[in-house]
Amino acid sequence: MTLSLIIPVYNERAAIGACLANLAALEGEVEVLFADGGSTDGTAEAIAAAGYRVLSCPKGRAAQMNAAAGAAGGEVLWFSHCDSLLPPDGPEQIRRAAAAGAAFGCFHIAFDYDGPFMGCNTFFSNFRARRWHIAFGDQGIFVRRDLFEELGGFPNLPLMEDYELSRRMKARKIPLTVLPGRIVTSARRYRRKNPLLTMAKMFYLRCLYRAGVDIEKIARLYRDVR
Numbered sequence: 202m203t204l205s206l207i208i209p210v211y212n213e214r215a216a217i218g219a220c221l222a223n224l225a226a227l228e229g230e231v232e233v234l235f236a237d238g239g240s241t242d243g244t245a246e247a248i249a250a251a252g253y254r255v256l257s258c259p260k261g262r263a264a265q266m267n268a269a270a271g272a273a274g275g276e277v278l279w280f281s282h283c284d285s286l287l288p289p290d291g292p293e294q295i296r297r298a299a300a301a302g303a304a305f306g307c308f309h310i311a312f313d314y315d316g317p318f319m320g321c322n323t324f325f326s327n328f329r330a331r332r333w334h335i336a337f338g339d340q341g342i343f344v345r346r347d348l349f350e351e352l353g354g355f356p357n358l359p360l361m362e363d364y365e366l367s368r369r370m371k372a373r374k375i376p377l378t379v380l381p382g383r384i385v386t387s388a389r390r391y392r393r394k395n396p397l398l399t400m401a402k403m404f405y406l407r408c409l410y411r412a413g414v415d416i417e418k419i420a421r422l423y424r425d426v427r
């Protein structure tokens with residue numbers, strides 16, 4: 202079962218060193234593609250110097266991931282963020298799950314910040330995935346290529362592309378397989394402001410999306426949260 206790992210980047214020079222070190226620790230064979238949205242801070246050059254393939258893509262996380270997925274060769278596509286640290290045996294966990302029939306899945310999440318209410322945030326993020334079958338990009342979404350292509354890839358949205366993909370999977374009654382491994386992701390948005398307030402605002406934005414509020418308006422509010 203061949204596996205392609207796709208990581209969208211844009212001006213991530215501060216985080217890319219830890220990302221590259223993490224990739225070097227992954228066990229098993231994985232095709233790695235970085236989808237660069239036009240970085241100007243040396244991100245793409247640092248990735249290329251480490252020997253990884255970098256694709257120049259239109260800016261926008263959904264567009265970047267879809268472009269890289271089209272260039273990837275794996276039977277299973279695995280999407281992650283450059284500020285998320287993957288479990289070393291993550292590729293093997295995905296292969297075992299896919300061989301057992303999993304078509305769509307993710308990992309448990311942990312954060313690199315133990316600030317107030319972050320334990321609660323971690324619990325509910327993982328509960329949401331297990332109970333409601335909703336995965337976000339920082340949980341390392343994986344999906345079988347043929348299914349991904351059948352659905353048309355990630356919806357071309359300025360944000361919520363991972364949330365909408367999960368909703369479309371649910372509509373087709375495709376379960377989310379939550380693997381036992383944990384991805385440790387950056388909590389930088391929670392460090393900048395009150396964590397509880399940030400969590401509440403993120404929940405509010407998802408409510409607006411479900412209510413059909415214009416996605417561009419939600420994107421502007423999201424930038425304020427960050």
